[in-house]
Amino acid sequence: MAEKKIGLQTVKFKNPPSIVSTASIVGPKEGEGPLREYFDLIISDDLYDEDSWEKAESKMAREAVRMALKKIGMTPDRVDYLFEGDLLNQITSSSFVARDLKIPFFGLYGACSTMTESLSLAAMITDGGYSDYAVAATSSHFSSAERQFRFPLELGTQRPPTAQWTVTGAGAAVVGRNGEGPYITYVTTGRVMDFGIKDANNMGAAMAPAAADTIIRHFKDTGFKPQDYDLIISGDLGQVGRQLTIDMVKENGYDISQNFTDCGIEIFDSDRQDVHAGASGCGCSAVVFCGYLYSQIKKGNIKRLLIMSTGALLSPTSTQQGESIPGIAHAVAIEGRI
Structure with missing residues (x-):
């Protein structure tokens, strides 16, 4: 076992x-x-x-x-x-x-x-x-x-x-193996979810079902509640995907609206920089975590973080063949002290 x-x-x-x-x-x-x-x-x-x-x-x-x-x-x-x-x-x-x-x-x-x-x-x-x-x-x-x-x-x-x-x-x-933190305490591996979205210009909607599924499963597996985290942050949902995720998670009994944001929202100034629904890409959650979030944990401003990068598993070939866009999300719990 x-x-x-x-x-x-x-x-x-x-x-x-x-x-x-x-x-x-x-x-x-x-x-x-x-x-x-x-x-x-x-x-x-x-x-x-x-x-x-x-x-x-x-x-x-x-x-x-x-x-x-x-x-x-x-x-x-x-x-x-x-x-x-x-x-x-x-x-x-x-x-x-x-x-x-x-x-x-x-x-x-x-x-x-x-x-x-x-x-x-x-x-x-x-x-x-x-x-x-x-x-x-x-x-x-x-x-x-x-x-x-x-x-x-x-x-x-x-x-x-x-x-x-x-x-x-x-x-x-x-x-x-050794160090003074932050520490990785839990990992929740996501499942591939597909709600039939085919629009390659709407990544947030395509990834939101996987994001919601992983967050819900993390809470069920660990017994944690949204308020147990100082911050829950996804990787690439943007404005559209973030709201969809909040709604789907709430339907399953968890309200994450108060402490849930997205790296794709935080990295750009939506009023000043023309990024439409926000940011995405592998580098989005990578630089926000390795830059901003890591520093905040080290300073003690964030004591417990749940970061969940989200991915749209499409390719040029699958798009050209009319396939829908599957999504995946993996969550990692990080704590400043244990």
Whole structure:
């Protein structure tokens, strides 16, 4: 019997791993938003001195990992495993990071849920005694994602109000067996949910069912209530998905309206920056967590956090073939002290 599993989908760690360091790198637009002071590096242009957006994304991801390690005096050769993913075909950004850093590598694809997917697996392997240090990382780039999933930027396609802005950014977190916190205490692994949404410009509606399902399951498995958390935050739901999630969770007896927000809402100023329904992308929850949220936990402003990155599991092929958009969400509970 799985001794560390509680309920149907949740793991409770007996020796909670510590997040010993984080780093975040963002693009110029993200650097103009309300969280700019919490990012380690704001690049001056989307190409980051490279000759393609895809190369720029991989460079951000690589440098975020190096930066997180440098903060604690570590080099890549001391890392046991790298868990990383991105949005590009065959997760090429992450694969080239692993090539350059030469860390044993698990490549992940969970769409925009990848940051908490990587944190979940890094925590599990560390708590299990298979690793002293593991790195969880992910990245996205507005321009590379747009031309892969939607339309070339040069086409100037009009974006509907439900559309979200893919974050240009990369985040990395070093998870260790020992440390002074914050600590990963619970992980609730999500199920793939599909309510038949086919509009690729309405990611919030496509992901909301998975977000609601994971939040409800986390509460049922752990016995926690919404008020047990200082903050519950999703990754990429935006304005539309956040409200849908609140409504669906409330129908199941939990009111999260008072302490639930979304990284895609927090990273941009909706009044000043034209992002429509908010932000999305693998890098969205990665940079908000590795920048802003991590600092707030370290300062004691957030004592218990539930972060849940949400992903829309579509591809250009599935969209072109008229398929609906499945969603996934993974939740990670993080506490400043245990």
